Amino acid sequence: MYIDQVGGRTLADCNVLIVDDQASSRLVLETLLEETVNCFSVDSGKQAIEYCKHNTPDLILMDVSMPEMDGHHTTAQLRATPSCEHIPVIFVTSSSTEEEESRCWASGCVDFVVKPVNACTLRNRVKSHIHHKLRSDFLETLIYLDKLTGAYNRHYLDDFLPRLVRDSERNASPLSLVIFDVDHFKLFNDMYGHLDGDSCLWKVSKTISDELLRPMDKLVRIGGEEFLVILPGTDGEGAVAVAERLLQTVYDLNIIHSSSEYGRVTLSAGLAIKNANDDKTIDFVMLEADKNLYSAKTSGRNRLVSPSLSSAKKEKTIGSSQPQKTV
Numbered sequence: 630m631y632i633d634q635v636g637g638r639t640l641a642d643c644n645v646l647i648v649d650d651q652a653s654s655r656l657v658l659e660t661l662l663e664e665t666v667n668c669f670s671v672d673s674g675k676q677a678i679e680y681c682k683h684n685t686p687d688l689i690l691m692d693v694s695m696p697e698m699d700g701h702h703t704t705a706q707l708r709a710t711p712s713c714e715h716i717p718v719i720f721v722t723s724s725s726t727e728e729e730e731s732r733c734w735a736s737g738c739v740d741f742v743v744k745p746v747n748a749c750t751l752r753n754r755v756k757s758h759i760h761h762k763l764r765s766d767f768l769e770t771l772i773y774l775d776k777l778t779g780a781y782n783r784h785y786l787d788d789f790l791p792r793l794v795r796d797s798e799r800n801a802s803p804l805s806l807v808i809f810d811v812d813h814f815k816l817f818n819d820m821y822g823h824l825d826g827d828s829c830l831w832k833v834s835k836t837i838s839d840e841l842l843r844p845m846d847k848l849v850r851i852g853g854e855e856f857l858v859i860l861p862g863t864d865g866e867g868a869v870a871v872a873e874r875l876l877q878t879v880y881d882l883n884i885i886h887s888s889s890e891y892g893r894v895t896l897s898a899g900l901a902i903k904n905a906n907d908d909k910t911i912d913f914v915m916l917e918a919d920k921n922l923y924s925a926k927t928s929g930r931n932r933l934v935s936p937s938l939s940s941a942k943k944e945k946t947i948g949s950s951q952p953q954k955t956v
């Protein structure tokens with residue numbers, strides 16, 4: 630017995646990715662599930678990994694035996710990717726030997742169905758695992774999301790940052806951190822009141838979240854009006870481009886702030902990067918970002934300070950000439 634809705638989502642909202650090299654098998658699974666969930670199909674392990682870079686399905690139905698990259702390898706690769714590690718995988722296998730079943734569990738699946746697929750078993754397994762996933766996603770939002778802004782909170786940072794660091798070290802890829810702070814926010818509260826202050830924080834947070842395009846990029850509220858953007862796999866140049874875009878987008882919101890020298894709500898930001906060959910700790914990188922933020926504040930606000938820009942361009946002030954409007 631399942632409840633219809635968990636955390637505002639129903640089964641009909643959920644997406645299932647079908648991975649199978651045989652068009653006929655994909656069609657069978659799609660047809661059996663079409664009235665239960667939304668199905669998307671790809672025909673190889675590589676395509677499944679590519680798909681999951683840009684989308685987060687609620688469940689994957691994975692054929693075990695595929696050329697090039699079989700279901701076991703594909704699942705192992707997904708498990709090693711932080712943005713994909715929680716996607717439940719059900720194997721669809723033609724072999725039900727004890728050895729094959731053990732291999733499926735060892736690869737990190739949550740369940741398996743045997744071909745030829747029993748329609749009733751398939752639907753019920755899919756429903757059961759999706760319900761479980763919806764519940765755990767909902768609990769995660771309660772634990773890890775900041776209620777006011779919808780950004781991640783400090784619990785999330787404490788639990789996930791060390792894992793993101795380990796992953797970037799393992800993949801020899803850079804990890805960029807940008808700390809943002811709303812300028813003169815005390816004056817904003819004093820002038821417009823705390824309710825408008827809350828609404829401003831929500832709007833800034835939502836705007837930043839919407840501008841982060843990669844699933845691995847994360848926004849964390851680390852203090853009252855202070856946010857951290859984590860950009861895994863992003864080098865200095867890329868991080869500068871993202872941070873400048875975020876500052877500009879918030880500037881262009883034109884949230885009126887008459888006590889600010891810019892007449893509107895602006896952000897200051899400090900950037901720091903942990904490159905693949907750095908032996909800096911992540912705490913040290915956070916401290917660097919914080920120092921750069923301080924430097925952005927003391928040199929006029931509404932700007933990014935970054936170590937990766939040439940010294941002539943180290944600070945970039947944001948601006949445009951659009952008219953202002955209120956929150």
Ligand SMILES: Nc1nc2c(ncn2[C@@H]2O[C@H](COP(=O)(O)OP(=O)(O)OP(=O)(O)O)[C@@H](O)[C@H]2O)c(=O)[nH]1
Pocket residue numbers: 777810811812813814815816818822823824825826827830852853854926930
């Ligand atoms: N409305 C509202 N205000 C908050 C919240 N959290 C923190 N603040 C306020 O944010 C203000 C931060 O003030 P300061 O640390 O002095 O910084 P600032 O006024 O932004 O000045 P600069 O950072 O130097 O530009 C304080 O007045 C806090 O009360 C919140 O959730 N809602």
